[in-house]
Each structure stands twice: as C-alpha cells, then as structure tokens.
Amino acid sequence: MLVYDYIIVGAGTAGATLAARLSENPTCNVLVLEGGGSDRNLWLKLPVGYYKSIYNTTFSHLYRSEPDQGINGRKMDCPRGRVIGGSSSINGLIYIRGQHEDFDDWAKLGADGWDYESVLPHFRSLETYAGEPSQFRGSYGPLHVSDLRNKNAACDAWLDAAQASGLPRNADFNGETTHGIGGYQLTLRGRWxxxxxxxxxxxxxxxxxxxxxLRAHVTGITFEGRRATGVSFRQNGQDHTVNATTEVILCGGAVQTPQLLQLSGIGPVDLLKEHGINLRHAAPEVGENLQDHIQMRTIVELSQRGVSLNDHVRNPFRLAQMGLDWLINGAGPLSVGAGQVGGAIKTKYAKDDRPDVQLFVMPLSVDKPGKPLHKYPGFTTSFWQCHPESRGQIQIGTTDPFADPKIRMNYFGVQHDLDVTLEGLKVVREIYQQPEFRELWSREVIPGNTHRTDEDLKTAIRANATTVYHLVGTCRMGKDETAVVDPNLRVQGVEGLRVVDASVMPRIPSANTNSATYMIAEKAAQMIKDGN
Structure with a gap:
C-alpha cells in the first residue's frame, strides 16, 4: 500500500495551492487526488473562455439544487470545477478579496487568527499585482493579477453615470476599501x-x-479508531486505498467536502442513521451554514450599434480586430472576465457604513454562460447582496459516493435578503437614468418597464435571480464545540483530518470568493508548516 505524509483530496483553488506550498519541503511527500482531468484546453486558457467552460461537463460538475421556494420553485445550477485548478480554471477570473471587515467578522464568530490584519500577509504572499504597488498588494507571489485591459464606451458612460449618482471612484477594490466604482481586476498571466x-x-x-x-474519485476516508489514516478512491474503474502518516486534507469545496465527511461517518446523527452509516463523530453542522450570493441581472438595449459585444461577435471584422488586440497586446474584449466595471455601494439597509450591494457591468447580454449573446445590442448590470442572512444545507441522499448530494439553497429565506436586493435594483435603475448614460439605451429588457411597484420588482427578482457560483460555509470553522473545524482547520472530534477550502468560511465574503479561498490555502500551508 502506498504511503504519503499528506493526502490532499481535490486539486481545486485550495488543493492545488496547498499542495504546491507543502511540497516546498523536499522531505515531505504529498499526494493529490483530483476527480477531474487535465486543463489542456483553449477555453480554459482564454480569459473569456469561461463562457464556454463553466457549463461544460468535461470541466464542470453540474450540480443542481432542490426546488427552491424563494425563487419560485426553480432548481439552481451549481457548477463546480472538475479539472485541475477546480473552479479557478472555469470561473470569471474576477479577483477581489472582499471588505476588510469580512475577515474581522470571521474572528468575531470564533475563527481566531483570521481577522483582516492576520490574513493580509497571506493575501500579499500569494499574488503578483501588475498595478501600482501599495501596502495592501503583493509583488512576488505565484498568482498574477492584472487591472482591466479593455475599454468600452458604454462601460465608461456607466461609470460616469454612477459617479454622477454620488458614488466615488475606486482605483483598487483590493486596497483600502471596496466602496465605490471602477474596473475589476483579473487573474491573468500575460494574455492567458x-x-x-x-x-x-x-x-x-x-x-x-x-x-x-487525475480522474481519481475519492469514495471515503479510512480510520483507525478516531484517527484518519488515508482515503479510498476509484481510478479507471479500479478501487485503491492510500495511507497518510501525517494528515488527510479535504479540499473538495463547499459541496464535496461535507458530502465526503458524511459518507465517512462525520455529520448529523439522524442523517447518518437514516442511511445506515456508522457514526464516527457526531457533527451536526457538517453540510449546514450553506451560503451563496444570488444575483439579479438587469439588461437594457443600447440605442447605438457597435458598442455592445453582442454586435461585435456578429461582425467578422470586429472579431478579427478583437483577436489581434488580444494576440498582440493581451488586451481587448477577449481578455475580460465576468465583469468589466462595477463596484460596491451602500443601500439604506447598509450597516456599520459598509457596502451591502456589489455591482458587475458588462457591455453584452446573454441568458447564461454558454448560450449565444442576444441579437440586440445588450448591456448588463448584475448585482448581489454582499451579506446574505439566508442559510441552506447540503446532505447526502444516498451512500453512493458518485451520486450528487441534495443541495438546498434557501434563497431569500430571510426577508432582509430580498429587501436589500430590491434596493439594489432601484439603485441600478437610478444609474441608468443619469444623463451620462440615459441617452445610450432605448428600452429596459429585464426587469422591464412594466415592473414599477416594489411587489412587481420582488416578483421579477424571484423569477430572474441566479447564482454567482459562490457556495461556501458548509464546514464552518470556529472555537465552539459545534463548529466543524477549529481555527487551525482541523476537524473536531477526530485526529489527522483537516479541511482547507471555501467550506470553512463562517460567513461569506462580501465579494467574489475565489481570492479568499486562495488565502485560506496559503494561510493553512503556513500553519501546517509551523506545526499548528
């Protein structure tokens, strides 16, 4: 039987980062088991390629939630990366850490040592930022972060309109504050x-x-008494078992990590009993505390042709120009991610002077990634509530490790979430009406001018809101006995088992979650090296 010091389950954002850092010690043997395959594909390299990859089952595990009353009984798509790099290989490339206070909140919730001042050095150590140096940014890390490389007249007009509505400009959302409007930063190395x-x-x-x-699907954790000794996995139709002399580290993400824990006897007692699984440790919060950002997209039709990317993709000359701009300069529309410009704003519900709505703007419109852009010249402003209070859960529905667990999102389960989203919609409409932008568009497509009252708009939100793919929190860290992992990310109640991924977040960050997931792995690697 093969034996390693560390077995890492999952080569996603956290797993790949952790494996690289732990293997810096030449005396430490590390095994990484990844259920997906290689990332050798153009759509995984080209920045705008996430439109093609995020719903491609070759690279993405297309989970679906249970019917959700908060969104009119719809089932929500929950794609997660199934390829080396995980969701960092298929996401929209946006790099934003979140508000400083997000991490101070973690510490207040029992995650000692995860306040902003403590995590900032780890954010800095993982990145090389191409923009202006500052005390907030890193210059020597493995991950390359770039400012926006595409100019668009409609996006510039939107920024002017947002500023006219009272929002300040912000040159770096990863600097002193996220408040204000500006261009988004992307995880780009050169043109890729x-x-x-x-x-x-x-x-x-x-x-x-x-x-x-690769293509090694972990089916369970092996134990001797209360100590995790290794994992079982299936690869190419063959079952294998490997042992870890030091630790098994789960990096499967907010869906697969709680699923694997439950299958291995760590989870809610009644759930495990229902499925005939021998109880290893009673952990009622495994799979609970599920959080996500749910976005509302607004779309307007531009009155001028040639500004929207909807027009560009149907013009062979513009397509050629876009290709040359990317090939020669590493810039232009092919270099963009899921949002060009946007920012963080404060509605009337904002608490402690913190933004409570995040905005993302693109000079295009589409039903969802992977679908053709609309034939009319569309322009989109998406937004989500930064600090949702609703909580969902993930539970196994069978003992089959290859079956999807049941995902209950419970969107808008707390009225406050819907109230803030409604206010965000009103703010977006106000920006559209500013003189700097109003002359550019002819009609509002979503939600549409027929939606005027608050109740009309809430109906539109429930009918149109979609996930931003930010599932976190299902293995909450804290120092109380019901937390799944302690502040050192060790699974409570057993030995030799740790969780390092987005599932440990006690509370979802205010913005995109990928950057914070990198940081979790970076900090975890240092803790492990230090013997914590």
Missing part, C-alpha cells in the same frame, strides 16, 4: 488565465515529492 493549476500546481509537479493523480 492564471489559475491555481498554472500558478501553483503545475510548477510544483516538477518536484519528486509531489504526486498528482
């Missing part, structure tokens, strides 16, 4: 996407002490 695979794992795979097995 930079993921945890390209930034961390692939360079580290040259080391003799790091082994990566």
């Amino acid at each position: 996407r930079d993921s945890s695979a390209t930034a961390f794992l692939k360079p580290a795979m040259k080391r003799a002490n790091l082994t990566v097995k």
